[in-house]
Amino acid sequence: MISTFISHELKAFWRSRNTGKSIAIRVVMGVLILYLFLNVLFVGLFLNKILESVFPNEELIKSFCGIILIYFLFDLLFRLQLQELSTLRVQPYLHLPVKRNSIVRYLALSGVLSVFNLWPFVLFFPFVFKIVAHDLGMPVALAFCVAIIGLSIFNNYLALYIKRKSNMNGWIFLIAAAVLVLVTTCDFKWHLFSIQNISYLFFGHLITVPALALLPLLLGVVMYYFNFLYLKNNLYLEQLTAHKIKSYKSSTDIPYLSRFGKVGDLTANEIKLILRNKRSRSALIMGLFFMFYGLIFYTNAAYGDGFKVFVGLFMTGIFIINYGQFMFSWQASHFDGLLVGKIDFADFLKGKYLLFTIVSTVAFLLTTPYVYFGWNVLVIHFVMYLWNIGVTATIVLFFANRNYKRIDLSKGAAMNWEGVGATQLLLSFPLFLLPYVFYGPFAFFKHSNIGLAVLAVIAIIAITTRNYWIKQLEADYKTKRYKIAEGFRNK
DSSP states (O other), X not given: OHHHHHHHHHHHHHHSTTHHHHHHHHHHHHHHHHHHHHHHHHHHHTHHHHHHHHSTTSOHHHXXXXXXXXHHHHHHHHHHHHOOOOOOOOHHHHTSSOOHHHHHHHXXXXXXXXXXXXXXXXXXXXXXXXXIHHXXXXXXHHHHHHHHHHHHHHHHHHHHHHHHHHHHOHHHHHXXXXXXXXXXXXXXXXXXXXXXXXXXXHHHHHHHOGGXXXXXXXXXXXXXXXXXXXXXXXXSHHHHHHHHHHHOSSGGGSHHHHTTTXXXXXXXXXXXXXXXXXXXXXXHHHHHHGGGGHHHHHTOTTOOHHHHHHHHHHHHXXXXXXXXXXXXXXXXXXXXXXXXXXXXXXXXXXXXXXXXHHHHHHHHHHHGGGGGGOHHHHHHHHHHHHHIIIIIHHHHHHHHTTOOOOOOTTSOSTTOOTTOOHHHHHHHHHHHHHHHHHHHHHHHTTOHHHHHHHHHHHHHHHHHTHHHHHHHXXXXXXXXXXXXXXHHHOO
């Protein structure tokens, strides 16, 4: 049955109208993966030399044992961001005499076909067979191989399980990412414990007791079983969406927004769109994830107030930048309906401003614990919060009028560049550089507080004159609306 599923997937790929585009993307990705493969292979072949230079006072095998768990910790972090979920259009099979276990087994096993599962073999196996097998014998070398395979399987299915659960509840991804970041910080920054020592503790005992290699393999099998059960219990679409339908019946479920009338209804619908779709939800989740960004700069005294302005801008405005630049693309599938509907575009823009203000306010509140690093940090964050809801939001909406590329909300977020064009790449320059045009000259002459005051005044002016900017954006939209609609029709 698995061969039948593969055959159907290949036919669906070749018969798709986007086959040419998909092939081009796969060719580019294949070249990048080949380049990474050659680099990792080079590191693997000379890993013994690298370890000798990095850990000159340690035995070679001991240092090797110490880095294995460190690798798999960062491997899990990258998997959560980049690894794609295995998919299959299950609806056509549900009414056929096809066992549910067969469908679920295909989905679960196809998750192994990830390039992330290739790297441990290329990176570690040359060292194992060149050094470990030579010094400690083939049984120990095979035990290392089994343990590494087990950890790779465990990471693979743990990442898939977290991402699948995150589709139901975005907080799960945020919590998992926060735990991984916290573990990494506790080791490399605060030195509360050592992952390297834990890694050596296990693999050091593996040298004397090779049977311990079965433990990581057992963990991998258990994680596969959890994925299998989750997929089997959520195979039907109504099971996946029942909770969401119950939780979000209408915009009246958000009482705070009802006081804004039509604008509040539009904002409530926008929030539903964000929470119900993977691509849009990822913009929100990544914004929350970047709340930890300050730990990189504020724990290092070498970074001055100039960097704090950037961090404040980034943390309180990353959602506006990531989500706002695709203002129409999120509604691409029903944009023609917006053109002929009774929705006032000024209300549509006000709904976007309200959404940006709400999310940025939450982001600012989440960053208030950084006051631990000084009250000036909180002041900078507040000024950049005002700047984002006043200036950044307007600039983002201006550029959004120039984005004519649609986004398919049914697709995942990882490695998905749909809707991204030159406009989005150019957008980052004025957004990040503009504050320094006003702040930089004062900071250069050691008057950074005056620079912050200037930014705050400009931000407040932009907020109080928002109705004027809405009229300008509406006029700009009317000159481009048909071109936008034409772009969205080109799938």
